[in-house]
Amino acid sequence: MKLDRIQIRQFRNLTDIDIRPASRLNLLLGSNGSGKSSLLEAIHYLGFGRSFRSNKHQHVIQHECDAFTVFCQVATEIRSGLLNIGYQRFRNGDSLIKVDGEPQKRISDLVRLLPIQLFTPASVEVISGSPGLRRKFLDWGLFHVEPSYLELSLRYQQVLKQRNALIRQGNLSREGHYWNEILATAGEQIDRLRKVFVEALEPYILRNLSYFLPEFCPEISYHSGWDSSLTLEQALHESKQKDQKYGFTSVGPHKADLRFRIKSVAAQELLSRGQARMLMAALLLAQSQHFQDTRSRGCVFLLDDIGAELDEDKRQAFIEALLNTSAQLFVTAIEKGQIDFVDNYTDKKVFHVEHGQVKEE
Numbered sequence: 001m002k003l004d005r006i007q008i009r010q011f012r013n014l015t016d017i018d019i020r021p022a023s024r025l026n027l028l029l030g031s032n033g034s035g036k037s038s039l040l041e042a043i044h045y046l047g048f049g050r051s052f053r054s055n056k057h058q059h060v061i062q063h064e065c066d067a068f069t070v071f072c073q074v075a076t077e078i079r080s081g082l083l084n085i086g087y088q089r090f091r092n093g094d095s096l097i098k099v100d101g102e103p104q105k106r107i108s109d110l111v112r113l114l115p116i117q118l119f120t121p122a123s124v125e126v127i128s129g130s131p132g133l134r135r136k137f138l139d140w141g142l143f144h145v146e147p148s149y150l151e152l153s154l155r156y157q158q159v160l161k162q163r164n165a166l167i168r169q170g171n172l173s174r175e176g177h178y179w180n181e182i183l184a185t186a187g188e189q190i191d192r193l194r195k196v197f198v199e200a201l202e203p204y205i206l207r208n209l210s211y212f213l214p215e216f217c218p219e220i221s222y223h224s225g226w227d228s229s230l231t232l233e234q235a236l237h238e239s240k241q242k243d244q245k246y247g248f249t250s251v252g253p254h255k256a257d258l259r260f261r262i263k264s265v266a267a268q269e270l271l272s273r274g275q276a277r278m279l280m281a282a283l284l285l286a287q288s289q290h291f292q293d294t295r296s297r298g299c300v301f302l303l304d305d306i307g308a309e310l311d312e313d314k315r316q317a318f319i320e321a322l323l324n325t326s327a328q329l330f331v332t333a334i335e336k337g338q339i340d341f342v343d344n345y346t347d348k349k350v351f352h353v354e355h356g357q358v359k360e361e
């Protein structure tokens with residue numbers, strides 16, 4: 001997949017942008033506050049329906065404006081010709097998604113068309129932060145490679161909500177059996193898909209780590225979110241009292257985790273911040289490689305502030321490995337010196353970002 005043309009209106013300090021990116025490597029150069037990350041953030045909206053810097057849509061709409069718009073023309077492997085994709089978000093919370101002029105009901109309709117990945121200074125939180133971030137990492141891959149995964153997750157979330165409502169109403173003992181059974185069926189399916197996915201992803205991660213973090217060999221393990229000696233239905237039954245005490249369902253795939261251990265110690269306890277970044281780079285690269293191999297599609301990869309994130313040799317290796325997957329890259333840096341090695345690449349464009357204006361070199 002390649003973004004062939006990107007138009008952005010009234011998004012942070014980007015008033016009216018219209019660029020035609022290169023199909024492989026795009027460098028966005030500019031000083032602090034010029035609008036580089038905002039450009040990535042606007043593209044990110046198409047692949048996730050949200051920002052990676054703010055959870056309030058209103059904050060990214062340009063001051064004094066009612067809405068922002070991101071429009072792009074996409075060359076995709078899933079059909080011939082260019083796909084026209086538009087996303088508009090209004091200050092009152094409404095949004096409008098259009099694919100080839102047709103309004104779409106769900107953001108997932110858009111997300112499925114645009115596999116977008118992101119590496120920013122905050123990505124390292126996937127390693128050091130809560131299990132929810134690691135589940136999101138896994139779910140990105142599953143959503144894009146396993147067609148049934150979205151519906152399954154939505155079903156699970158719905159039933160989970162029902163069970164939690166029963167807990168709060170004090171009705172779990174009376175009606176719990178029925179909901180436990182449905183929740184367990186969906187939950188076990190999610191668990192199976194995740195286990196297969198982790199097993200498939202692991203060789204890619206380990207191969208990348210042998211370069212990015214050769215001094216360590218982390219063990220990777222997926223934890224289902226309940227006692228592995230029990231079925232989920234049994235675990236739900238056994239957790240009844242605890243769930244009633246705390247007011248929510250304490251076992252299930254919504255409590256799963258992907259753990260990285262080095263010499264039996266949690267990786268986040270042992271790795272420096274720079275090393276954790278390497279681990280994160282290896283993980284994201286693995287997602288792109290696995291996605292490419294299983295779906296024969298490349299993704300759009302956004303790399304924000306690459307200079308601050310990785311040493312020069314790792315920066316180069318990361319970008320090279322991503323380009324080997326046929327991903328289209330958008331890389332921001334304050335100055336060209338941070339990524340001088342890109343002079344060797346041919347299919348690239350350099351864009352200068354200054355006070356919200358973007359000019360191709």
Ligand SMILES: Nc1ncnc2c1ncn2[C@@H]1O[C@H](COP(=O)(O)OP(=O)(O)OP(=O)(O)O)[C@@H](O)[C@H]1O
Pocket residue numbers: 011012013014030031032033034035036037038039058059060061062063334353
């Ligand atoms: N809603 C908004 N409306 C207008 N301008 C905004 C809005 N939100 C942020 N800005 C401005 O837009 C600019 C966004 O800069 P951005 O974060 O994209 O910079 P950057 O080039 O990535 O810088 P850095 O290298 O410091 O990360 C900033 O100058 C910020 O003050």
